[in-house]
Amino acid sequence: MHGHPKINIKGSPFNRRTFLKLFAAGGLAAAGGASYMKFFEPGNFQITRRRLHLPGGPYGGTLLHISDLHASDEVNLGLLRKAVRIIEKIRPVPNAILITGDFITDRLPHPEGLLGELQRLAKIAPCYLTYGNHDGGGWSGFAYRGYPNTDFVDRICTQAGMYPLVNKRTELELPGGRVILAGVGDLWSGSMRPELSLKTFADTLPVLLLSHNPDTKDRLTSWHWDAMLCGHTHGGQCVVPVFGWRPVLPVKDKRFVEGLYNWHGRTLHITRGVGSLLGLRFNCPPELSLLQV
């Protein structure tokens, strides 16, 4: 007799109906998971508070460290707006806002939205920043459909009233004294010039360094800095529950992913970032980091 082969074996719990039910449930779970990754977690901002020890401190100040905004026309402007509204309500108001790069993802034909949000940030507190691999330069221009240099992002940030510290330094006045704020250009973009912003001997004031990529640390061992603030890792962006596995981690030294680390007597702080690539996150919410110094 011809006909369809029977899947339904008598007595077997795994008949076609069960299979279809399981298939539908799996599909729903996948769709649910995808919606969660796309529509819930990327906007679930966490404010974390940590104490960052600097020599001669405490300085009685609070610094907001944010990173990796990744503004892109289709993905992230609404999220950025939400983050800025949360930051506006933080009390006490931070003494400064420190931004460690990746303002954009690739090209941004309509930068007005980003500009508006950066202007709002600059009204809260003085904003100091450096750029990341996505902000323009060797990596972005040739490997990622981005800008060949940082002029575009630089124009937006300075127009917003922010202070780029790309291979530059300045002093920041805090209630308990002054600290040096220094920055270096991005590692992957080949725009790091530490000789322009750092010294090889100890400064009289503590040096807080802004550098997008935490791997930078290994290239800066002969320069003097006390703490380095970074982003770039996005905390992994997707973290497998229970195992803690982070399949997407674009750094060589995978020990340094998020949070505070002591590294040969110096401090590293890595924030998970405000935005993300493709607007997807799982078990790794975006972060607004408050550092008490």
Ligand SMILES: [Fe+2]
């Ligand atoms: Fe990034």
